[in-house]
Amino acid sequence: DTAVSQTPKYLVTQMGNDKSIKCEQNLGHDTMYWYKQDSKKFLKIMFSYNNKELIINETVPNRFSPKSPDKAHLNLHINSLELGDSAVYFCASSQGTGVIDEQFFGPGTRLTVL
Amino acid sequence: GENVEQHPSTLSVQEGDSAVIKCTYSDSASNYFPWYKQELGKGPQLIIDIRSNVGEKKDQRIAVTLNKTAKHFSLHITETQPEDSAVYFCAASPANQAGTALIFGKGTTLSVSS
Numbered sequence: 001d002t003a004v005s006q007t008p009k010y011l012v013t014q015m016g017n018d019k020s021i022k023c024e025q026n027l028g029h030d031t032m033y034w035y036k037q038d039s040k041k042f043l044k045i046m047f048s049y050n051n052k053e054l055i056i057n058e059t060v061p062n063r064f065s066p067k068s069p070d071k072a073h074l075n076l077h078i079n080s081l082e083l084g085d086s087a088v089y090f091c092a093s094s095q096g097t098g099v100i101d102e103q104f105f106g107p108g109t110r111l112t113v114l
Numbered sequence: 115g116e117n118v119e120q121h122p123s124t125l126s127v128q129e130g131d132s133a134v135i136k137c138t139y140s141d142s143a144s145n146y147f148p149w150y151k152q153e154l155g156k157g158p159q160l161i162i163d164i165r166s167n168v169g170e171k172k173d174q175r176i177a178v179t180l181n182k183t184a185k186h187f188s189l190h191i192t193e194t195q196p197e198d199s200a201v202y203f204c205a206a207s208p209a210n211q212a213g214t215a216l217i218f219g220k221g222t223t224l225s226v227s228s
Contacts, residue, residue: 004157031213041201043158045215055213090157096212100146100165103216105157 003027004106006091012112013081021076021109023091030096031055032074033103034066037088046089049074050096081113116141118206120219127194129228137204137219138186144206147180147187148216152201161202162189194226 004025013019025032033056034046048056052068063079074091088108094101117140127133139147145166150158164171164178164187171178175194180187191198201223205216 041221043203043218048213048215050212056215100209102148102160102163107157
């Protein structure tokens with residue numbers, strides 16, 4: 001059983017396009033995250049949601065808009081894609097108790113902007 | 115905000131040797147310190163974690179130590195095997211509310227040669 005899944009795994013697109021990445025978790029967790037991993041493999045938080053409410057919104061361009069239709073899903077929509085958006089995007093989830101939550105990561109979506 | 119430094123950036127060992135990766139953090143409010151292993155093309159996988167009220171934790175060949183006074187923590191892998199080759203990330207988090215982000219170190223590429 002896949003705990004945290006993402007689609008698509010690879011996404012190649014042209015500059016200026018709009019694209020979405022979908023994330024689903026079947027762990028029954030309340031909290032979900034998006035992290036970005038750059039070409040040097042540095043992992044950085046972008047957003048977190050708890051019970052469908054935005055908790056963290058790091059200094060990410062407003063071209064990036066997360067949407068959480070329900071607790072099991074957190075999608076990432078990106079408008080007007082730029083070359084610098086090329087990276088691997090990871091979705092993660094945690095139980096959301098607020099105490100000490102282990103975060104479980106998805107397999108990643110490699111976005112390439114040409 | 116929290117800043118996590120990780121060393122070394124690359125580590126090469128012979129099979130059977132031990133490997134040690136060290137991290138320091140800056141925010142004394144951080145109280146949760148997980149370690150992740152990332153294999154090529156995959157998402158980070160939690161391998162061990164330690165809470166701030168514990169100084170050491172061991173799980174088979176893997177151990178983690180935490181020194182809160184000095185704000186550093188380390189990962190120890192004994193009897194390394196070729197399948198231990200991967201990128202390892204340390205992280206820190208204050209974990210004081212649901213949705214708190216993990217702040218990652220820049221990773222250590224471990225190569226185990228047989």
